Amino acid sequence: MEDNNISRLPQEEEEEEEEYVLMNLDAVTDQVHIPPNAPYILSGLDTLNPILTIDEKIKLIGEYEETIGTCLVFTESDATPVLHQETGPSETNLISGTCIVDNKQTLAKQVKPMTRLHKILKFRLLQEADIIMDKQTNEVNDSTDKQTKIVSD
Numbered sequence: 001m002e003d004n005n006i007s008r009l010p011q012e013e014e015e016e017e018e019e020y021v022l023m024n025l026d027a028v029t030d031q032v033h034i035p036p037n038a039p040y041i042l043s044g045l046d047t048l049n050p051i052l053t054i055d056e057k058i059k060l061i062g063e064y065e066e067t068i069g070t071c072l073v074f075t076e077s078d079a080t081p082v083l084h085q086e087t088g089p090s091e092t093n094l095i096s097g098t099c100i101v102d103n104k105q106t107l108a109k110q111v112k113p114m115t116r117l118h119k120i121l122k123f124r125l126l127q128e129a130d131i132i133m134d135k136q137t138n139e140v141n142d143s144t145d146k147q148t149k150i151v152s153d
Helices: 128-152
Strands: 021-024 040-043 051-054 058-078 083-085 099-101 109-125
Touching: 021 058
Parallel strands: 021 109
Antiparallel strands: 040 051, 051 058, 058 109, 083 099
């Protein structure tokens, strides 16, 4: 009798891991005006050069850069004002047990770490040369597909 004991490893469920990417627009801020709260479309995130279209007018092409080390991303929120308990008698405040808010104190912000990221997506203006290069790349890919189809038939 043959021994057909096959040890099976439990199937590991693949969890989709979120990946944060910093979108760097520094290279284009001097060249074009990006209106605040303008609608945008980000396409081709799974390609080497994603395209960012802002307000259906501005087209940018991106390129991924690996970070050196780890970049941390923080969130910022308003902190509650610091209340100082009145501890002794005062000529200006005769009511005991009151709290004083210092009006001269600047508003504080509370900063908390949100996530870390390992990639930066650096954008520049999309030029016609980029479109021509993209078309040539697609033509090469199309011809490769055709060759593959011919071989597989």
